Amino acid sequence: SATDNGSGGGRSGALTPPPVAEEVQRIDVNPPKGTRDFPPEDMRLRNWLFNHFREVSRLFGFEEVDYPVLESEALFIRKAGEEIRDQLYCFEDRGNRRVALRPELTPSLARLVIQKGKSLSLPLKWFAVGQCWRYERMTRGRRREHYQWNMDILGVPEVTAEAELISSIVTFFKRIGITESDVGFKVSSRKVLQEVLSFYSVPENLFGKVCVIIDKIEKIPIDVIKKDLEATGLSNEAIEQLLQVLSIKSLTKLEEIIGGGGEGIADLKKLFSLAEKFGYSQWIQFDASVVRGLAYYTGIVFEGFDRGGKLRAICGGGRYDRLLSTFGGEDIPACGFGFGDAVIVELLKEKGLLPELSLEVDNIVCALDDDLKGVAATVASKLREKGQSVELVLETKPLKWVFKRAARTNAQRLILVGKTEWEKGMVSVKNLSSSEQYEIKLDELE
Numbered sequence: 001s002a003t004d005n006g007s008g009g010g011r012s013g014a015l016t017p018p019p020v021a022e023e024v025q026r027i028d029v030n031p032p033k034g035t036r037d038f039p040p041e042d043m044r045l046r047n048w049l050f051n052h053f054r055e056v057s058r059l060f061g062f063e064e065v066d067y068p069v070l071e072s073e074a075l076f077i078r079k080a081g082e083e084i085r086d087q088l089y090c091f092e093d094r095g096n097r098r099v100a101l102r103p104e105l106t107p108s109l110a111r112l113v114i115q116k117g118k119s120l121s122l123p124l125k126w127f128a129v130g131q132c133w134r135y136e137r138m139t140r141g142r143r144r145e146h147y148q149w150n151m152d153i154l155g156v157p158e159v160t161a162e163a164e165l166i167s168s169i170v171t172f173f174k175r176i177g178i179t180e181s182d183v184g185f186k187v188s189s190r191k192v193l194q195e196v197l198s199f200y201s202v203p204e205n206l207f208g209k210v211c212v213i214i215d216k217i218e219k220i221p222i223d224v225i226k227k228d229l230e231a232t233g234l235s236n237e238a239i240e241q242l243l244q245v246l247s248i249k250s251l252t253k254l255e256e257i258i259g260g261g262g263e264g265i266a267d268l269k270k271l272f273s274l275a276e277k278f279g280y281s282q283w284i285q286f287d288a289s290v291v292r293g294l295a296y297y298t299g300i301v302f303e304g305f306d307r308g309g310k311l312r313a314i315c316g317g318g319r320y321d322r323l324l325s326t327f328g329g330e331d332i333p334a335c336g337f338g339f340g341d342a343v344i345v346e347l348l349k350e351k352g353l354l355p356e357l358s359l360e361v362d363n364i365v366c367a368l369d370d371d372l373k374g375v376a377a378t379v380a381s382k383l384r385e386k387g388q389s390v391e392l393v394l395e396t397k398p399l400k401w402v403f404k405r406a407a408r409t410n411a412q413r414l415i416l417v418g419k420t421e422w423e424k425g426m427v428s429v430k431n432l433s434s435s436e437q438y439e440i441k442l443d444e445l446e
């Protein structure tokens, strides 16, 4: 209405002053503690890394899967004192359900395999690249999320499966310029520890807990390790023997100590022989101290480490033949690994191997006249239909701005729609690397 001053007061006749804009408190524009944003330059590196994960998975004939980031908390409640359990990012949802942000992907895989049951044909070769979470006190300022590449083989009891998985990681390392002089794999078998523990008649149900304690051997003082092992009921003799075995770095020495008849030794010999055939013998070494910190491993375990000794484990995995039955399913022989997206980037930085990744666009298209913007849009669509990327200048900008934009976006070609040329049905093209310039009919534009 004529008297309506647009304030929405709605009362005709009375002039109401516009509302005074209230002071808006600026929000914290940082992401939540321990989490990351991926602005374009970081997203390009992440995509580069994940594209290598996916290409290697394709080369090995694996199928991609994914699961919800949010899972029932019950999937991750294991009583072996694992760090992953202590740091579970869990809460009660509005339906009073206990849920958790997944700290790893393997339990979700187990859940899905049980759910699918007999409809799945074995062997399964699945891979995933998924964000995983932990709630760690920020005292250490560590991340609370990372992305993990997982590859898993289900239905193959032989060690050929573990050998194949290690081969896939070696393939990945080679693709990004990492060599056996940069990284190696420490390989062992929990069956070796199992043989020692059963020699001292340690009950099977203590096995996972003992492995979780031993996994901390390089992270906490040895007397704390011994105290924690004693607390599980292990005798001092068993503890001493265990620690002696863990210090062994050669299969021959191990055989001298525990004898050569066990499955653990047999598996390891088979793995090292297969490594020869795959061509990655120089990448792996036996190291009895490798147990990994997940309670469910039952056989071969391995972890990728940087030979400079500065970084945390790059990746890790192993055999977990009895995980499904812990969820009430039928056991299926299984092995897999997890490969995080953070340590590998630290290693690439250290080695000077980070790739140069910049925005690339094939064309930048600009109308030199406002009433030619429609034609510019037609040019852009035609090029895009041919699979060419086009940055279409949407606003009215001076040519100087367009050239600067072309430089920032690394455009290969500048296409200008000008009145004179368009009267002849032509557009002008400038090749920005060679500076070659020409006019061409729109339908001849390639």
Ligand SMILES: OCc1cccc(Br)n1
Pocket: 103, 104, 132, 133, 134, 143, 144, 145, 146, 340
């Ligand atoms: O390395 C274990 C792990 C699990 C979830 C999230 C992050 Br960060 N790290």
